[in-house]
Amino acid sequence: MDDLTLRTEADAVLAELVGAREGAARLREDQWQAVAALVEEHRRALVVQRTGWGKSAVYFVATALLRRRGAGPTVIVSPLLALMRNQVDAAERAGIRARTINSANPEEWDTIHEEVERGETDVLLVSPERLNSVDFRENMLPKLAATAGLLVVDEAHCISDWGHDFRPDYRRLRTMLAELPADVPVLATTATANARVTADVAEQLGTGGADALVLRGPLDRESxxxxxxxxxxxxxxxxxxxxxxxxxxxxxxxxxxxxxxxxxxxxxxxxxxxxxxxxxxxxxxxxxxxxxxxxxxxxxxxxxxxxxxxxxxxxxxxxxxxxxxxxxxxxxxxxxxxxxxxxxxxxxxxxxxxxxxxxxxxYFASVGFPPEEQVRRTLSVLEQAGRPLSLPALEPLVELRRSRLETMLKVLDVDGAVKRVKGGWIATGQPWVYDAERYARVAHQREAEQQAMRDYxxxxxxxxxxxxxxxxxxxxxxxxxxxxxxxxxxxxxxxxxxxxxxxxxLERPGVEVEPRRMWPTGMAAIGVDLKGRIPAGQQAATSRALGRLSDIGWGNRLRPLLSPQSPDGPVPDDVLSAVVTVLADWARSPSGWASGTADATPRPVGVVAMPSRTHPHLVTSLAEGVARIGRLPLLGTLTLTDDHPTPRSNSAQRLRTLATSLTVPPDLASALAATPGPVLLVDDYTDSGWTLAVAARLLRQAGAEGVLPLVLGVGG
Structure with missing residues (x-):
């Protein structure tokens, strides 16, 4: 078939795609160049073009043409559900049968797999997270690699850890690319890749050789x-x-x-x-x-x-x-x-x-790839386990939050140091090198990008x-x-x-914070006998905070006050006044002690302060101020018996430290026994909620009939 005939056929598909009459739509020359490379030459191409250029038109037109010539289904790796929904709708307009596999439709996966195997699906859109699913990777991915007619990697900048939205799941594409037959075309697309990211994506996708076609256009958006x-x-x-x-x-x-x-x-x-x-x-x-x-x-x-x-x-x-x-x-x-x-x-x-x-x-910069000692610790734990460890089982044994731990494991999986199997993760025993130089360069690049935004x-x-x-x-x-x-x-x-x-x-104070109701899983593995649901008689009540550190109202006032680097001092008058407003609103709430309802919480009988390593004066003065204004006795302060700071890595590690270091001193225990009723528990900040959970358990075991936590700031 000559180029003119193919071009005419491609333009006809485009007309169906955009809902135009035949002959009224025509691919631009750069779009046609990409389509021709995929359909005629079966090449691998990287397209870097501005948003709105029409990248999806390229792969849908190419899909229709390839399917008419007997090719297998197109597999599109797409990062977001919104993108998938838009693309499925667009495909249907051109008579292209598209299905999607993502976290929102697990009940449809088996049916979709069967449709793909019967050849009834033209396009399969897959979220990158599926590439790291054991079942999908072992059962579905090899079949797709063997039968796919076109592989499309949308938003391909996600492959690069130099990119603004790096996603380790995307690196699984290396496996699929390695298993693709040589004549299967590949299209990678993005609107947001500088020269460094473009080169990195090309290398990751295996498109860095002489056979690669890189189409890069101007990025001005005239509108x-x-x-x-x-x-x-x-x-x-x-x-x-x-x-x-x-x-x-x-x-x-x-x-x-x-x-x-x-x-x-x-x-x-x-x-x-x-x-x-x-x-x-x-x-x-x-x-x-x-x-x-x-x-x-x-x-x-x-x-x-x-x-x-x-x-x-x-x-x-x-x-x-x-x-x-x-x-x-x-x-x-x-x-x-x-x-x-x-x-x-x-x-x-x-x-x-x-x-x-x-x-x-x-904050976001602080949750990048972990330091080498934390990575080595995780590998050591997996090696010593002798069996697969799930994320909940592994988390208590390392000092990483679950989301950061999972991201790290995905990177190690691609690097070959660990493997995801049924039941969890295992160490492969393969040598692994911590690329400190690369991580430092990435961190430096992030700093340069921040400066660029200041310059903008x-x-x-x-x-x-x-x-x-x-x-x-x-x-x-x-x-x-x-x-x-x-x-x-x-x-x-x-x-x-x-x-x-x-x-x-913005200055309206008051945020409700739900208490912890379940202990973390796997605590027995680190010597702490706490599991399952926290008994109702040991739980804290719903907390009140002055504001969230992440909001644009009180957050702006509280962040500098509560920063670990900020000097300690008495609670500012405006902050104390706002806390009193929070207390008054709490008392008048439907379950508050001043509401007069049948299920109202009894009025607090006293105030208990949390110990603080970074802001002891702040917390003490806050507790004293609340007690004075509320005309309540200050019953005392809990005690931290361990000199080691409570880790902020994950729930299990925090709980282990708190369970052995936080205690009710004798004078506070005596005051609780002599003053029956609920108490206000005052602290400066809560993030995970475990400090308040452990403190509430101790206070209730010591005789408090209820614990009402009151804090200045809450994370998240």
């Missing part, structure tokens, strides 16, 4: 108008958004850096009368789907989202993207703003940086050109549209009443 608005504080930013959201074109996305901020901002905007919804990693799948559909149908003005709504969400007429807080990477920022303006001539992109941004960057905020040059250069776009030139090229179009003024309303919302 986007970029701007930065520097406002004094979180209240001004929230007030400005509350006043101006209705002026932004169409519907859009408001990005925040944390879950707490997303929920906080969404609640405020709803109070201001805007139809908005929050969208985070904690949002239930059904609620996510509804939120996406509402935004696609313009039933909401905006989704207030974390990065959970990122790659792949496709709304061509999205009119704006606003960031309340700077992402830590200009590449990540470019990827997120790329949601806007894909099918409209003009869209607004606004960045409202905050002073809390860098503290949030620092401060630059007086073209903002689009700045982002293009961060992505090594050789064709970067001034855009003529942004606030530095064409001048600011945003009025930073905020009406006094709007500012007062925003400040009142």
């Amino acid at each position: 986007l108008r970029l701007g930065v608005l520097k406002l004094p504080d979180a209240a001004h930013r929230l007030a400005w958004l509350g006043e101006r959201l209705g002026d932004l074109p169409g519907s859009g996305i408001i990005y925040t850096l944390t879950v707490a901020a997303a929920e906080e901002v969404a609640a405020y905007l709803r109070q201001r009368g805007y139809p908005v919804a929050s969208y985070t990693g904690k949002t239930e799948n059904a609620d996510r789907l509804q939120a996406e559909e509402d935004l696609l149908a313009n039933r909401v003005k905006a989704l207030v989202a974390t990065s959970a709504l990122g790659m792949g969400f496709d709304k061509p007429d999205l009119g704006f993207v606003v960031h309340l807080g700077s992402p830590s990477s200009p590449i990540s920022y470019y990827q997120q703003v790329g949601r806007a303006g894909r099918g409209v001539e003009h869209a607004d992109v606004l960045l409202l940086p905050g002073r809390e941004d860098e503290a949030i960057w620092a 905020v401060a630059t007086t040059d073209c903002r689009m050109e700045f982002l293009q250069r961060q992505l090594d776009d050789e064709k970067a030139t001034p855009c003529g549209r942004c606030d530095t090229c064409a001048g600011p179009w945003l009025d930073p003024a905020v009406a006094p009443d709007a500012l007062a309303a925003a400040r009142g919302e």
Whole structure:
């Protein structure tokens, strides 16, 4: 078949895909070049093109053409459920039968496997996490590798640990690539890869040789108008958004850096009368789907989202993207703003940086690949076990949180040092080298990216050109549209009443924190006889905190106060006053001691302070202030008998230390016996909740009839 005939056939498929009449749609030359390389030459290609370029059109058109020529199904590795839903809908328009395997549809997996084996599926979309599933890897993956007609790796920057969204599950693709027949074409696509990431992805995918086709286009987005608005504080930013959201074109996305901020901002905007919804990693799948559909149908003005709504969400007429807080990477920022303006001539992109941004960057930077001694410890535990260890069984034996432990194991799995089998993880015994130099280079690169975001905020040059250069776009030139090229179009003024309303919302104190109800699994393995459900008579009540450290209201006030590096001192007057407000609201709540209801908690009879290694004066003065204002006796302080600090690695390690070091001293035990009733337990901060759980158990065993924890800050 000559090129002209194939091109005509490809354009006809494109017309079906986009819902146009035959002859009314035509692949651009660079899209056609990619399709021809896959269908005619069966090559491996890496496509780095801006968001909205039409990467999905390439692999759907190629799929249709390959299937007509007898090829097996296309396997697309996609990172997000939103991307999968959009792509399945697009495929159906072109008569392409697409199915997806991901964490949201396990009940359909067997049926889908059977459909693939019968040749009834043209496209199988797979989440990268499936590549690390033992059953999928051992049973399904070899069959797909043997029968696939095309392998597509979408958002391929996730392969690279230099990339802004590295995912170790993606590295499993090496196995599939190694098992693919030589004539099976491979397409890797991304919009957010600089030269370093492009080279790394090409190497990881095996596309670094002479046969590789790399298609890299200009990354300017002609529809986007970029701007930065520097406002004094979180209240001004929230007030400005509350006043101006209705002026932004169409519907859009408001990005925040944390879950707490997303929920906080969404609640405020709803109070201001805007139809908005929050969208985070904690949002239930059904609620996510509804939120996406509402935004696609313009039933909401905006989704207030974390990065959970990122790659792949496709709304061509999205009119704006606003960031309340700077992402830590200009590449990540470019990827997120790329949601806007894909099918409209003009869209607004606004960045409202905050002073809390860098503290949030620092937190995420602290959970990278663990130090060598922690990795070696994990390998040693697996080697000595002599049997597979599940994550819950392994976690108590190492000093890593489960999510970080799982990520590390996936990297070690790809490196060959461990293997995931039925029942858990085992050590392979193969030599493994800790690539300290590489990890240090990655950390240095992250620091450089953070500095680049600071520079982006401060630059007086073209903002689009700045982002293009961060992505090594050789064709970067001034855009003529942004606030530095064409001048600011945003009025930073905020009406006094709007500012007062925003400040009142942010300064409203009080967060409920559910208590721990189950002990961690595997405690017997480290010598602690605690398991199963915590008896009701040993549990703490639902706690109250002044605020979350991750929110943009009280979080900004509490972070510097509670930092381990901050000087110790008495509780500030404004903080104590806010705590008293929290207590008053607690007392008047439906189950509070002042509510007058039948199930009300009895009024506390006294105050107990937690010991603190970093802020003893702060905690003591807080407990004294609460006791004085509440006219309650200060019964005493629990004691830490061990000089070793409580580890902040994982639940099991924290609990082991607390179980042997936290005690009720005799004078406090006597005071509890002489003052029957519930007590207020005062502390500065809670994160995992285990300190409060152990303290509540001890106090109730010593005679307290209830424990009501009250803290300044809560993590998360």
